[in-house]
Amino acid sequence: MDLRFTPEETAFREEVRAFIRNNLPKETRERLRMGHPPTKAETVQWQRALNARGWAAISWPKEWGGPGWSPVQRMIFLEENLAAPAPELLGFNITMIGPVLIQFGTEEQKKRFLPRAANLDDWWCQGFSEPGAGSDLASLKTAARREGDHYIVNGQKIWTSTAHNADWCFLLVRTNPAAAKRQEGISFLLVDMKTPGITVRPIISIDGSHHLNEVFFDDVKVPVEMRVHEENRGWDVAKFLLGNERVGIARLGKSRERIDFAKSLARETRSGGRPLSEDPAFRQRVAQLEVDLKGLEMMQLRVVSAYDKRRDGKPDPLSSAIKVRGSELLQATSELVMDVGGPQSMTAWAREADTASNEPALGPEWAAQAAGAYLMLRAASIYGGSNEIQKNILSKAVLRL
Numbered sequence: 001m002d003l004r005f006t007p008e009e010t011a012f013r014e015e016v017r018a019f020i021r022n023n024l025p026k027e028t029r030e031r032l033r034m035g036h037p038p039t040k041a042e043t044v045q046w047q048r049a050l051n052a053r054g055w056a057a058i059s060w061p062k063e064w065g066g067p068g069w070s071p072v073q074r075m076i077f078l079e080e081n082l083a084a085p086a087p088e089l090l091g092f093n094i095t096m097i098g099p100v101l102i103q104f105g106t107e108e109q110k111k112r113f114l115p116r117a118a119n120l121d122d123w124w125c126q127g128f129s130e131p132g133a134g135s136d137l138a139s140l141k142t143a144a145r146r147e148g149d150h151y152i153v154n155g156q157k158i159w160t161s162t163a164h165n166a167d168w169c170f171l172l173v174r175t176n177p178a179a180a181k182r183q184e185g186i187s188f189l190l191v192d193m194k195t196p197g198i199t200v201r202p203i204i205s206i207d208g209s210h211h212l213n214e215v216f217f218d219d220v221k222v223p224v225e226m227r228v229h230e231e232n233r234g235w236d237v238a239k240f241l242l243g244n245e246r247v248g249i250a251r252l253g254k255s256r257e258r259i260d261f262a263k264s265l266a267r268e269t270r271s272g273g274r275p276l277s278e279d280p281a282f283r284q285r286v287a288q289l290e291v292d293l294k295g296l297e298m299m300q301l302r303v304v305s306a307y308d309k310r311r312d313g314k315p316d317p318l319s320s321a322i323k324v325r326g327s328e329l330l331q332a333t334s335e336l337v338m339d340v341g342g343p344q345s346m347t348a349w350a351r352e353a354d355t356a357s358n359e360p361a362l363g364p365e366w367a368a369q370a371a372g373a374y375l376m377l378r379a380a381s382i383y384g385g386s387n388e389i390q391k392n393i394l395s396k397a398v399l400r401l
């Protein structure tokens with residue numbers, strides 16, 4: 001198998017780089033380089049710029065605004081976008097609800113929601129997890145009772161990322177509590193977040209940021225035409241969506257960008273009377289991370305280039321291995337940047353997190369962000385299906401244990 005890029009793919013990479021160079025606002029790039037997460041406005045602005053170029057709905061068919069790229073082109077685009085660094089396309093819109101509607105939605109649902117999802121006119125969130133239903137998602141309890149041409153939804157979701165920004169939520173609900181198999185009593189609904197009866201309550205995470213929420217549903221009326229696929233067949237939709245979600249989490253371009261950033265900082269940071277970049281222990285650590293990343297890039301390329309040849313439409317079980325190793329690398333590279341800052345990373349972060357303090361910042365801007373990112377990325381081995389669950393998948397599907 002040839003793992004080199006073709007001349008066309010290399011030219012495509014240059015085209016993507018040039019577009020990003022010419023269109024990504026400099027302030028956005030610099031904020032992201034310093035380690036700040038993108039704001040909602042930055043994400044919307046960049047996704048719209050990409051959409052205007054026809055590059056937002058990257059995995060969708062041309063008929064629904066996709067660019068018609070091969071899986072390898074998609075991978076190149078995503079890597080370059082992360083390496084820039086530029087805000088990421090909103091996964092809830094592009095990798096989750098878009099492909100779901102294309103596969104399972106009615107014509108009306110596609111026409112109404114797909115162009116708006118591509119252009120980020122609607123911000124979607126994912127209402128799957130509940131207290132007591134995470135890895136074991138099929139045990140979810142949020143109930144939808146049919147009354148005429150509506151469902152009445154009652155229950156609670158948790159860990160709902162960016163629900164406070166969202167216009168719409170794709171929601172898993174129990175429509176048949178008496179089904180013989182738990183998976184056979186679940187439906188998939190599209191819910192307008194402005195509907196009366198929805199309460200979004202923030203969860204502040206360990207890094208001090210507001211990304212996560214609890215969402216409560218009290219007698220929320222959802223029109224029946226907002227159900228995707230048949231009643232009680234929502235599990236098919238959820239499985240399809242989760243397979244797509246997993247593939248996007250490895251974010252190898254992000255790890256590459258963080259290693260390069262740490263190297264540039266180390267050239268300016270002194271340790272033991274010389275630049276940190278000349279310290280043998282630091283150099284060895286960076287080399288090991290680069291080798292691990294290269295190995296994973298090769299595996300990803302192998303999985304991605306085989307994608308078109310798979311006939312069953314299911315995700316390659318090796319995408320679980322990429323999720324596990326990719327999330328571990330994200331954690332390791334965020335730790336690398338934080339360690340370059342040394343003790344000042346934590347002190348700078350603690351000072352910034354103390355909103356009551358009027359004291360000036362302690363240490364450089366990037367150091368405070370480095371600690372926050374390190375803390376937040378502990379979650380990368382949990383979301384999108386925990387790494388233990390991915391290892392269970394690998395043990396069955398690849399190792400046949």
Ligand SMILES: Cc1cc2nc3c(=O)[nH]c(=O)nc-3n(C[C@H](O)[C@H](O)[C@H](O)COP(=O)(O)OP(=O)(O)OC[C@H]3O[C@@H](n4cnc5c(N)ncnc54)[C@H](O)[C@@H]3O)c2cc1C
Pocket residue numbers: 125126127128129132133134135136158159160161162212379382383384385386387388389392
């Ligand atoms: C930052 C963040 C963002 C998230 N965003 C969203 C979102 O937008 N929408 C949404 O619906 N959900 C979201 N989630 C929820 C996420 O999908 C769940 O946290 C995840 O599926 C794990 O479920 P849980 O938290 O209930 O843990 P549990 O399932 O209770 O797991 C607890 C521990 O037990 C282990 N474990 C569980 N079952 C097994 C098993 N069979 N074999 C081996 N080990 C096992 C797990 O690996 C874990 O270590 C988010 C989570 C985080 C941390």
